[in-house]
Amino acid sequence: MTLVKERPETVEEQAILAKKAAKKLSALTTEDKNEALHIIADELIQDYKYILEANREDLKNGKEKGFEEAYMDRLALSKERIEDFANGLREVAKLSDPTGDILSEWTLENGLNVKTVRVPLGVIGMIYEARPNVTADATGLALKSGNAIVLKGGSSAIFSNKAIVEVMHRALEKTKIPKEAVQFIASTEREATKQLFTMKEHIDVLIPRGGGSLIRAVVNNATVPVLETGVGNCHLYFDKDADVNKALSILINAKTDRPAVCNAAETLLVHKDWLKENHQVLQETLEKNNIQIHGDDRIVQLMKGAAPANESDWENEYLSLAIAIRVVDSLDEAVDHIDQYGTKHSEAIITENKETAEAFMRLVDAAALYHNASTRFTDGGALGFGAEIGISTQKLHARGPMGLPALTTVKYMMLGNGQIR
Structure with missing residues (x-):
């Protein structure tokens, strides 16, 4: 198959091109950027067969390498998935452009006017693994917020990512945004x-x-500032006052809707009193949905077919139809478990007790907290941001699903009339 022409530039030269393009991009109007996003979306849909041809190469290689089913699901594209991320670009185009927003303004006693204004970060380096949709999602958010982007996808999606970038470059040639604003590092070498x-x-x-x-490698080795995203060891806590139907509906959605994504539930914490009354219907619901149970001692004794959970069951993402279940005696015990094993991504409590819910929301440290709702809503699209560039689990600059404002910083702009200090 035909691939993107290998760029002659080194990685550093690509970054320099991106930096120059970012300067031009920062001067464009919101209308210019929105028009470009619509043109990219149109081109992606028009050339979907070319992208799928490339994706088949990646899937073939993944199958030969024995990739797990969940990994293959993240890697796989379809016409519908391409339409989804094309439509995501159109949704981003509808969003308010944060660049140029005046966040605060005041005047000093000497007459000096001070403003803090949102401006693009400049050049974003995006390092990601087996999700080709990130190539389009991240590019759309970067361009709308006035940033150039250097993309470094994983080797498992190399054909798909090259094809998507080639299509986006063809689209950008019809716009005011220089195509150099989108750089893709084609090398699969670690040195790149x-x-x-x-x-x-x-x-x-x-x-x-x-x-x-991947995230640890970037955080531990980068000298460039890092916006840290996190894995999703997400918990549901069924409090003693949880409504049965509500709890089970949320559990099935959070676990089975898309098990391989970071906002899927991986651990269920159940209050002993709730379990005493409802263990039979919980077991039946899990069995009906083919969910494998890894439980603590009380769960193993109570629920047939449950495998004994070990330390790794509490720590890791399954990314599959498996769940770890632990019985707790109190809200405090549930919070302690989340503090020890959670990844500060998304945590939910199911309860009809408002005071208990408020305590959970106050005590648990995570980017996204839910009362009587599925963790699957921790997503830029679901929250109205359009495509997201990632979910930040750190506390500096941005936290949670990162949309356009997270890709900006501020400038202090001082307007004077000869003031000196």
Whole structure:
């Protein structure tokens, strides 16, 4: 099959091109950027067969390498999935452009006017794994917020990512945005990734999106500032006052809707009193939905077919139709478990007791907290941000699903009339 022409530039040269393009991009109007996003979306849908042809190469290679089913699901594209991320670009185009927003303004006693204004970060380095949709999602958010982007996808999606970028480049040639604003590092060598980690003079921020090992590698080795995203060891807590039907409906959605995504539930914490009354219907519901149970001692004794849980069951993402279940005696015990094993991503309590819910929301440290709702809503699209560039689990600059404002910083702009100090 035909691939994107290999760029002659080194990784550093690509970053320099992106930096120059970012300067031009920052001067464009919101209308210019929105028009470009619509043109990219149109081209992606028009050339979907080309992208699917490339994706088949990645799926073939993944099958030969024995990738797990959940990994293959993240890697796979279809006409519908391409239409989804094309429509995501159109949704981003509808969103308010944060650049140029005046966040605060005041005048000093000497007459000096001071404003803080949102401006683009500059050049974003995006490092991600097996999700080709991230190539389009991240590009759309970067361009709308006035940023250039350097993409470094995983080798497992190399054909798909190259094809998507080629289509986007063809689209950008019809717009005012220079195509150099979107750079794709085609090399699968680790050295190329390491270069991206250390080009502080050209890259303004790195955003890793993928598994825990990738994120740790970026955070531990980068000299470029990192917007840290996190894996999703998400918990549901069934309080003693949880409504049975509500609890089971939320559990099935959070676990089975898309088990391989980061906002899927991985651990269920159940108050002993609720379980005493409802263990039979819980077991039947899990069996009906083919969910494998890994439980603590009380669960193993109570629920047939439950495998004994070990430490790794509490720590890791299953990304499949499996769930860890632990019985707790109190809200405090549930919170302690989440503190120990949670990844500060998304945590939910199911209860009809308002005071208990408020205590849970106050005590649990996570980017997204839910009362009587599924963790699957921790998503930029679901929350009205359009496509998201990732879900931040850190506390500096941005937290939770990162939309357009997370890709900006501020400038202090002082307007004077000869004032001196």
